[in-house]
Amino acid sequence: MLKQETLSKNQQIVLDYIEKVNEPIKAYSILHNLQKKGIKAPLQVYRALDKLVEIGKIHKIESRNAFVACKNSNCQISKATAFSICESCEEVSEISDSKLSKYLKNFQDKAGMKFNKYNLEFFGLCKKCSVK
């Protein structure tokens, strides 16, 4: 097997669930909700999550230890991610802004480091929460 074309059983179960809930979800919440489907141990979840992150089907929201389905069809491999996070309702949206991604992809730091990946998380209040 040189390259994986299809997802394995557990990977597909976990991905289906994450896509269904359509918001960031935590690993142990996935575990609790997929008992019936045979997902009974943390490792079954974490292994699937690792692979799904690796192939860009989902992203990890680092500041929340949560996972969310990728919304950008072009995120084949998730090297460049940006999110907006509402600190009140915890709503998370993936930012898809070509100017931003271009700017960050080309960013050169002073130490001359070669970047191959970035993750950006913006925090604030979403529209709904800012009028409350």
Add this chain to the structure above:
Amino acid sequence: MLKQETLSKNQQIVLDYIEKVNEPIKAYSILHNLQKKGIKAPLQVYRALDKLVEIGKIHKIESRNAFVACKNSNCQISKATAFSICESCEEVSEISDSKLSKYLKNFQDKAGMKFNKYNLEFFGLCKKCSVK
């Protein structure tokens, strides 16, 4: 007491240590290394870390669950942080680039969300590791 001007005992002990090691360090590593100074329980560490993050003396590297002293004298309150992280040696540097921070501070997402904070983490290979 309306506003804290000086750090408390534990806060100062923890900050001194983080500044001394001068690289990202984990909470339980801090705990283990400060037993002699009276830091004996996780909460003593986490409370100090929370406060130090809040006042901008240190930052959390979210992807690593590690804490590092702030290098930007102007980070009074840490609302806008950017780091470069070497995926080989795990060296972390705080990026201080006024153009980048200006760009991100003014970034407007399509949903019209009001941002008050962001965290950006770049990943790649540092100079040393890329020649290896």
Add this chain to the structure above:
DNA sequence: TACACAATGTTATATTATAACAATTAACAC
């Protein structure tokens, strides 16, 4: 002094994530 609040100490527990090892399954060369 009395008040308010920040900070501390302490025990227990919750949450997030990985180690280690055995067994099974799938892709592919021959």
Add this chain to the structure above:
DNA sequence: GTGTTAATTGTTATAATATAACATTGTGTA
């Protein structure tokens, strides 16, 4: 089909990260 290799799975245990709850002490100020 057989043998080989790697991916995936199952399972038990444990490591690593972080917070809850509650009692107590310290500190600035009215």
